[in-house]
Amino acid sequence: MARDTTDFRPIEGMDELVAYLAQGNKPREKWRIGTEHEKFPFYIDGNAPVPYGGERGIRAILEGMQRTLGWEPILDENRIIGLVEPTGQGAISLEPGGQFELSGAPLETIHQTCREGNAHLAQLREIAEPLGIRFLGLGGSPKWRLSETPRMPKSRYEIMTAYMPKVGTMGLDMMYRTCTIQVNLDFSSETDMRRKMQVSLKLQPLATALFANSPFTDGKPNGLQSWRGEIWTDTDNQRSGMLPFCFSPEFGFADYVEWALDVPMYFVIRNGRYHDMTHMTFRQFMNGAARNEVTDGMPTIGDWANHLSTLFPDVRLKHFLEMRGADGGPWRRICALPAFWVGLLYDEEALNDAEALTADWTYEEVVAMRNAVPAEGIATAFRNTTLRDVGRDVLAISRKGLKNRNRLNRDGFDETNFLSTLDEVVARGTTSAQEMVNAYHTRWGDSIEPVFLEYAY
Template structure:
């Protein structure tokens, strides 16, 4: 692949589009676990969102973490918008509303994921405390509207936000007031990718139900357990959803590339500047017919950038990205990767998971996706509720982690990181259910209480 200062080669053929994903294939010994999470940021005195500029703003937070870690800033124009860890892969970036994201380095096991997260939170809170910046572990900001939240100075978001308003009703809510956890996992071959993608897509509503943690919006009960997941149903149907074609016979990298070609573009980057091509066709770009860059043809990097602007429930790049979970507390961040690692990184568990979801047809998968944001684990399913499938999935994941037998310094295997899910299954109660009980009871409708209790 081209280095940072090396021009990306032009796309020569359809094979280049496929290769951009297929080169992710790697032997099992090289499989890693990548975990990304987004945290809302807020001030307490008074209670309000955090702006980018100012002595106590997001930029000051980035500057402080840079000094603490030695990580290198990257910029949009003159504004630092994140930090890169050059020793490994990963870093910190900003979402549109200041959500503070850690893209974790690829880890060999979940113990490494947990240690990396703990270190990140320790440093972040140390730097944030004098700035009266705090971190909130919820899927959606509970009291602030989109208009209340200061925008970060990132050019791509200036292109995306107006387009979002044209193609959906809640796209800017996704951008400015939602936060997720994402687990990124590898595959060994095209066939392995297909099997894992199908399992992950079908079980994504199960993950949404288990990790539901956004029942409030605009200062009230939203009527949903995962309002964040509901937001994605109303964002941009061209680039979101359950990818029903992934279950077609013959599906593989080529079919995903065909899908991606038909997703409207957002932008093209030239000389570190974002060119607005929102709504244009990558197929036209391949033919040198992009109106904004007439006669110019795309590079491999342009295609990779485009793939990163597609937001299905599971995204395929050079690995699989599981995108269905709300942000929660620190343990739940690691628990998401524990869930998917146990399901997908053990051959016996992967087969058991495939057998679990095989009877679900497209209509059932789509119905679960629509109803889970509101009903969670109590969504009707297979003459019972989705709770039963969730309990089975957690059990399959636990067995997979036992077979992996990756031990920490105390001799404990990776199943210790499933503890939050085991509690949810035991009590049949998601984080959102617990918040609603408090809101209707001891909080007496005072949602400011959640900023103390859900603070990371």
């Protein structure tokens, strides 16, 4: 989750909100790749969850990482809840249940992204192993009940925890028991943003299927391939899911702003304190509804930035586009997710091909796919075929885009090899989740415990 910001410039009107999004426009040569991944910490002894405090808790990991990296601490009421690289090139943060997140630096190639991820995991092992802690690369917490899951001391999470049960049945599971891999990608103009938003929204269910990796809950199979994907179908549907207006040929920044204005807020920050604002929308806030509730009760640019970070559509628009459909997974997936999307969206020929492939896909069809994928995975039906066949075509387009980019590593290899783990899913016809469930019923002897060996970083 993003680090909350403070920018005290007052908002005068709607035009500034649109202009804020348009500030994301960047020329192609400045496009970058920002990869985020989350993982579950656990004690090696007993595969138990790791609390925040104590000599062998998450706070101790953060303090050890701070000493190792020299990064600056992120504090919430004087408690360390994350780290940020001093020049803003990356951050480490905590999700509500202690999920450990690396928000990577904006990088130019997938090779750099993979090196960054490997370096982070090596640094983390150096600090965590002596504490008896490892990390699990799955999309959903496989063993611990919600009541057993630790809670991190972060003010925004207290507000969200109280609010989530009011707006959906699975919001607390989303907060405390899921992990994702995400990539943030740039656009050059409103038109370029529209093209990328539309292609990536339509293909997000495919990404969920290819990366499906959360088949266990409370220590046993849950009947799903992406429990995480299922959770997002009833977390808070006012602020998440597919956005029908994005499918319009005229979609632009102003349309996203209009939608965001009518989504209830979570909080505002004043004098370092978080104020619960879940009872009003940002539009009501703009119209003065908080004048008597908080000091200086009119919105600022910082309030708008924070509000945008609390919206959870399958593709989120800020100063960049965030691809949000994938489960967390093994380390190869941390490189595969950005490779998949960069291949599709950062090469003009590939983007043209992806647009042509999805041009007549309707909002209703995509929503139906999205709803079926958590259970069906790549076997999900689409028209007269399945997502397995669609995936084969889309991976070919992504591979073409990566070849056209021709970003070579020191050994002369391009970025296409990072797609190999996804090629295997399509070739096998089974997802990582299905492979895990097969293992559970055979060589794991109906025990969840081996997952902590085979899927640990």
